[in-house]
Amino acid sequence: MPGFLTPMGASLAGHPPSGPEWVFEVKWDGVRGLVYIEDKQLTIYSRTNNRCDRQYPELQVLPHFIAARNAILDGEIVALDAHGVSKFELIQPRIHQQDANSIAKMAQKSPVHFYVFDLVYLDGYDLRRVELSERKRALKAILKPHPLLRFSDDFAAGAELLEAARQAGLEGLIAKCKSSFYESRRSRQWLKIKLTHQQEFVIAGYLPGERDYFGSLALGYYEGGSLIYAGNVGTGFNERTLRELWHVLEPRRISKMPFAKADKIPKGTVWVKPELVAQIKFQNWTEDRKLRAPVFLGLRDDKPAIEVEREESPGVVPSQLLPAGKNEIPATIGGHPIKFTNLDKIYYPEDGFTKRDLLNYYAGVADLLLPYLKDRPLSLKRYPNGIHEPFFFQKNTPETYPAWLRTEVLPSDGRPIRYVFAQDRASLLYLVNLGCIDHNPWMSRIGSLECPDYILIDLDPQQCEFDKIVEAALLVKEKLDAIGLTGYPKTTGGDGMHIFVPIEPRYTYAQARSFAEVISRLLASERPDLFTTPRAVEKREKNRVYFDYLQLAESKTISSAYSARAYDGAPVSTPLTWEEVRPGLHPSQFDIANCPERFARAGDLFEGVLRKPQKLEKAFPKLEKLVRG
DNA sequence: ACAGCCT
DNA sequence: AGGCTGTCAGGCACT
DNA sequence: AGTGCC
Numbered sequence A: 001m002p003g004f005l006t007p008m009g010a011s012l013a014g015h016p017p018s019g020p021e022w023v024f025e026v027k028w029d030g031v032r033g034l035v036y037i038e039d040k041q042l043t044i045y046s047r048t049n050n051r052c053d054r055q056y057p058e059l060q061v062l063p064h065f066i067a068a069r070n071a072i073l074d075g076e077i078v079a080l081d082a083h084g085v086s087k088f089e090l091i092q093p094r095i096h097q098q099d100a101n102s103i104a105k106m107a108q109k110s111p112v113h114f115y116v117f118d119l120v121y122l123d124g125y126d127l128r129r130v131e132l133s134e135r136k137r138a139l140k141a142i143l144k145p146h147p148l149l150r151f152s153d154d155f156a157a158g159a160e161l162l163e164a165a166r167q168a169g170l171e172g173l174i175a176k177c178k179s180s181f182y183e184s185r186r187s188r189q190w191l192k193i194k195l196t197h198q199q200e201f202v203i204a205g206y207l208p209g210e211r212d213y214f215g216s217l218a219l220g221y222y223e224g225g226s227l228i229y230a231g232n233v234g235t236g237f238n239e240r241t242l243r244e245l246w247h248v249l250e251p252r253r254i255s256k257m258p259f260a261k262a263d264k265i266p267k268g269t270v271w272v273k274p275e276l277v278a279q280i281k282f283q284n285w286t287e288d289r290k291l292r293a294p295v296f297l298g299l300r301d302d303k304p305a306i307e308v309e310r311e312e313s314p315g316v317v318p319s320q321l322l323p324a325g326k327n328e329i330p331a332t333i334g335g336h337p338i339k340f341t342n343l344d345k346i347y348y349p350e351d352g353f354t355k356r357d358l359l360n361y362y363a364g365v366a367d368l369l370l371p372y373l374k375d376r377p378l379s380l381k382r383y384p385n386g387i388h389e390p391f392f393f394q395k396n397t398p399e400t401y402p403a404w405l406r407t408e409v410l411p412s413d414g415r416p417i418r419y420v421f422a423q424d425r426a427s428l429l430y431l432v433n434l435g436c437i438d439h440n441p442w443m444s445r446i447g448s449l450e451c452p453d454y455i456l457i458d459l460d461p462q463q464c465e466f467d468k469i470v471e472a473a474l475l476v477k478e479k480l481d482a483i484g485l486t487g488y489p490k491t492t493g494g495d496g497m498h499i500f501v502p503i504e505p506r507y508t509y510a511q512a513r514s515f516a517e518v519i520s521r522l523l524a525s526e527r528p529d530l531f532t533t534p535r536a537v538e539k540r541e542k543n544r545v546y547f548d549y550l551q552l553a554e555s556k557t558i559s560s561a562y563s564a565r566a567y568d569g570a571p572v573s574t575p576l577t578w579e580e581v582r583p584g585l586h587p588s589q590f591d592i593a594n595c596p597e598r599f600a601r602a603g604d605l606f607e608g609v610l611r612k613p614q615k616l617e618k619a620f621p622k623l624e625k626l627v628r629g
Numbered sequence B: 001a002c003a004g005c006c007t
Numbered sequence C: 001a002g003g004c005t006g007t008c009a010g011g012c013a014c015t
Numbered sequence D: 001a002g003t004g005c006c
Helices: A057-065 A088-095 A100-109 A132-142 A158-168 A239-252 A355-372 A425-433 A466-482 A509-526 A595-602 A607-611 A619-628
Strands: A009-013 A022-026 A031-038 A041-045 A070-078 A113-122 A149-151 A172-177 A186-194 A197-207 A216-223 A226-233 A270-282 A295-300 A329-333 A336-340 A346-348 A378-382 A392-394 A407-410 A417-420 A454-462 A488-491 A497-502 A544-548
Touching (some): A009 A172, A022 A158, A031 A113, A158 A172, A216 A270, A226 A270, A346 A355, A355 A425, A355 A595, A454 A466, A466 A497, A466 A509, A466 A619, A509 A619
Parallel strands (some): A009 A186
Antiparallel strands (some): A031 A041, A031 A070, A454 A497, A454 A544
16 A cells, blocks of 8 residues: 555646536535555645645544555645535644644534545555546445445536536536646646635725624735726634634724725715735626625735735736637737737647647746846757657748847857847737747847856756655755755756856856856765766766756857746746745646646746846855865 | 758 | 658767 | 667
8 A cells, every 4th residue: 555645636728628527526625635545544645745634533434435455646635514515614723723622522422524525546456557437436435325335426528527527616626637637746737726816906995784894895906006896805703713704904094085986886885005915716807897705715924015016926817828729819019910820729738728828828927037138148949740740940040020129149169149039929829820839048148148146057867756856955945054045946847957146247158157067066075866977868876966058158058947848737936935946846736727726826936046146256266165064 | 940951 | 733752950978 | 970868
């Protein structure tokens, strides 16, 4: 029986997929649970492998209603409201409850249910490489009736189930590919389609009501410096939160309305200084840009009010530059005419993403990506027929390309090369339309082409798990910390990770490279079990991390941050916080479908790469000292 | 996407 | 005229 | 000089 197991995850999708290979389930709003049964003994692990069966003693009966000696079941632990709808708010107080008395009382008064949807292991058989439809069949066969144990039914009609879920006030759907294997990662074989959304809003006032304290809160968000009214939230409070909110609202009373316009705001609203931020769950936005069915979840003190804006979640509120329908769309971007062609061509056959999807991705992230391409010569890597068909490199720009593209002629070993640049949105989208899936800029900019503006630390796995890359990256961070430098980590979108150490463009490529080389040799000598350095692939030891410092040279390139990659799953090279660099991180968690939402939330985590160049004069002696021991 | 060569 | 084909990088460590 | 790798 496999030991620790990471549960399979679903990727976000905007609408249910169609086709006979998909089945649909209700998305239960509770906590994920992997139920292990060994000789009638039950243990439950959470998504992050924390044991949590102590929280739910009422589930101890489950082994008696599952006809198996040894099994691992996957499902969701839920608390149901009066209508039988699972509500996260109802189970939340139980998740971290430590007090045995409270646990027992809640187990008695409002028992949780286990909605089981998958069977990973059964009596000697590892079912992870068995297709989903077979696993479900086996699961159904071993379940015996019990009120707390429920099979999560599957349905064939996605659109209909989604509508029914909407009517019932459910959170959303999960779509699963019938033939999918059970993988311990987020996959596009499983998709989640959400009906409810969450974001922060500024509290700008309250409306007195029948009950004590207040009836509802007036919510807003900033747009271009103005506070825009988003509707009122009147539910989600209890006696305590009403009272506590009242005490923080009262001292903030003001007489002047903080909203820019008075449109459709209820009369009698009492204004408060727009300083408090509330987390709100809601079903969707109405046509006139108000919240439908908002629910108050809590106050947030980690976000300044002025930063609260309306979040457009891609796929859910599709803001599509190139809508579906026509295979070819003439457009004007930034005053330049571009004919977008072959939009329905499949670029990612395993995932169904088309050239249109890729263009829409880049249109959405252009503002984030462009600073990392600006003023840098590009090596075009063109995939005219998608990721599984041949690609070719192109450095020289044909004379026939539009004159508004910036180009520069640079000397080269052979004849001079006229490099192209992506200086703006139009240039970027023009290049994507040529079949450039990833974008590969130089590490130096016009004006100082011989001096890189960051040291690239490139960690590549030699047939090892991503957790080793994570371990290696954290060791790199340790060394950087020790010599007083800041590094910025990102996934490559492939198997490895990049760490960028921004520097002033005063050091030659050779100097920057030797800096990376010294770090690599230092780490390799300290952890020969983790790193391998030989250039020749066949000499690199397996199950190691290859620290590649050779890619740091003039005219060499790597895929930029925010670049999509030409691999199955349509992954994106994604900047990370160091807190995210920990076991369980996997590059497949970030793809062209879910990244725009992440970027809207996380902002530009690579900002410091351009904004905070560092000097090496002090760091180099420190590094030499470390090497000498 | 385009040029140049082929039929 | 129309269709097919070739082209669209390059440096460097290592052998 | 040839080749594999990025």
